Amino acid sequence: MHNVPIFPKHIVKELGEIGAFGPSLPAEYGCGGLDEISYGIIMQELERCDSGIRSTASMQSSLVMYPIYKYGSEEQRKKYLPKLAKGELFGCFGLTEPNHGSNPAGMETRFEDKGDHYLLNGAKMWISNALADIAVVWAKNENGKIKGLMVERGMEGFSTPTTHGKWSLRASCTGELVFNNVRVPKENLLPNVEGIKGPLGCLSTARYGIAWGAIGAALDCYDTALRYAKERIQFGKPIGQFQLQQKKLAEMITEITKAQLLVWRLGVLKNEGKATPGQISMAKRNSCEIALDVAREARQMLGGMGITGEYPVMRHLMNLETVITYEGTHDIHLLITGHDVTGLDAFK
Numbered sequence: 001m002h003n004v005p006i007f008p009k010h011i012v013k014e015l016g017e018i019g020a021f022g023p024s025l026p027a028e029y030g031c032g033g034l035d036e037i038s039y040g041i042i043m044q045e046l047e048r049c050d051s052g053i054r055s056t057a058s059m060q061s062s063l064v065m066y067p068i069y070k071y072g073s074e075e076q077r078k079k080y081l082p083k084l085a086k087g088e089l090f091g092c093f094g095l096t097e098p099n100h101g102s103n104p105a106g107m108e109t110r111f112e113d114k115g116d117h118y119l120l121n122g123a124k125m126w127i128s129n130a131l132a133d134i135a136v137v138w139a140k141n142e143n144g145k146i147k148g149l150m151v152e153r154g155m156e157g158f159s160t161p162t163t164h165g166k167w168s169l170r171a172s173c174t175g176e177l178v179f180n181n182v183r184v185p186k187e188n189l190l191p192n193v194e195g196i197k198g199p200l201g202c203l204s205t206a207r208y209g210i211a212w213g214a215i216g217a218a219l220d221c222y223d224t225a226l227r228y229a230k231e232r233i234q235f236g237k238p239i240g241q242f243q244l245q246q247k248k249l250a251e252m253i254t255e256i257t258k259a260q261l262l263v264w265r266l267g268v269l270k271n272e273g274k275a276t277p278g279q280i281s282m283a284k285r286n287s288c289e290i291a292l293d294v295a296r297e298a299r300q301m302l303g304g305m306g307i308t309g310e311y312p313v314m315r316h317l318m319n320l321e322t323v324i325t326y327e328g329t330h331d332i333h334l335l336i337t338g339h340d341v342t343g344l345d346a347f348k
């Protein structure tokens with residue numbers, strides 16, 4: 001069966017040209033210097049096109065550029081950020097492992113201090129942008145402390161096998177990161193963070209972008225269904241004239257509008273430095289849920305045509321199954337909100 005994911009690598013430079021990489025990081029490092037709502041709108045509009053394209057920009061911005069900016073040295077910022085912003089360098093983020101997804105703190109990937117370099121061993125799984133030039137990899141040192149390291153393509157013992165057989169997020173290149181006695185130069189360690197709060201801080205930024213992005217997919221499904229409802233004639237009328245179809249459209253646009261208000265408010269709080277991880281989880285979870293609901297309703301409104309590639313709805317629907325799973329599953333975000341409101345931890 002033909003199921004070879006195709007990653008349009010040429011878009012990396014083009015996304016750099018339109019300012020989609022690091023839009024809200026400071027202009028002094030070649031980034032956009034925009035506010036958080038502008039960043040959100042960029043993610044929404046990219047995902048209106050495709051969740052995989054938005055993922056490419058999200059990973060580079062929030063999970064590669066953000067940790068270098070936040071946890072890196074001044075030399076690392078100057079070395080990497082301008083090239084990442086332009087799309088001259090392409091990055092990925094390695095946290096998830098075969099045995100540790102929702103519980104990344106249990107990671108097994110490790111590095112040892114060998115005097116003039118670190119020796120890295122282990123494996124990461126489900127990594128977006130796996131074709132990247134550099135990977136921000138989270139691994140434990142000899143003391144079991146989590147640190148971030150930048151691993152570069154071409155380092156001996158570092159390979160990135162592609163993940164095949166995906167029916168979702170096919171426009172994104174997903175793969176593994178395998179480290180077999182990789183010698184990582186000492187200057188590639190991110191010096192200013194230790195512990196799980198490092199990767200979790202990046203995920204908060206990325207989840208904020210996803211909360212906006214998923215609404216973009218919902219908007220494209222809604223627009224498609226609305227157009228179709230006006231054009232498709234059954235029983236001598238456009239199907240948009242039937243109350244059942246109007247109910248679907250009215251509920252779709254209501255949920256989209258509510259979700260937009262939530263992410264807009266979150267953006268205001270983020271601009272003020274007040275957005276909490278719990279609030280971000282609530283928005284990511286809500287946007288994914290309403291986007292999937294909108295996509296399913298839109299698919300039904302298109303009847304048989306809804307399952308074809310003639311329209312974008314089925315593609316969005318399949319993509320959103322990844323968006324609702326990665327960067328914390330739907331269940332995990334519910335548990336985060338549960339913890340936020342009760343103060344009680346239901347994870348363990």
Ligand SMILES: Cc1cc2nc3c(=O)[nH]c(=O)nc-3n(C[C@H](O)[C@H](O)[C@H](O)COP(=O)(O)OP(=O)(O)OC[C@H]3O[C@@H](n4cnc5c(N)ncnc54)[C@H](O)[C@@H]3O)c2cc1C
Pocket residue numbers: 059092093094095096100101102103125126127128129168169174322325326327328329330331332335346347348
């Ligand atoms: C296409 C794609 C791209 C990705 N890109 C990246 C990337 O770039 N970098 C990266 O590091 N990772 C990436 N991921 C990994 C993603 O973040 C993980 O898949 C996700 O965190 C879930 O981990 P898991 O798949 O191991 O599921 P598991 O953790 O095994 O969870 C399986 C099920 O158990 C549930 N569950 C787990 N723990 C609990 C609990 N305590 N209570 C109740 N239910 C629980 C989950 O909600 C889920 O339904 C990507 C994933 C996909 C599919």
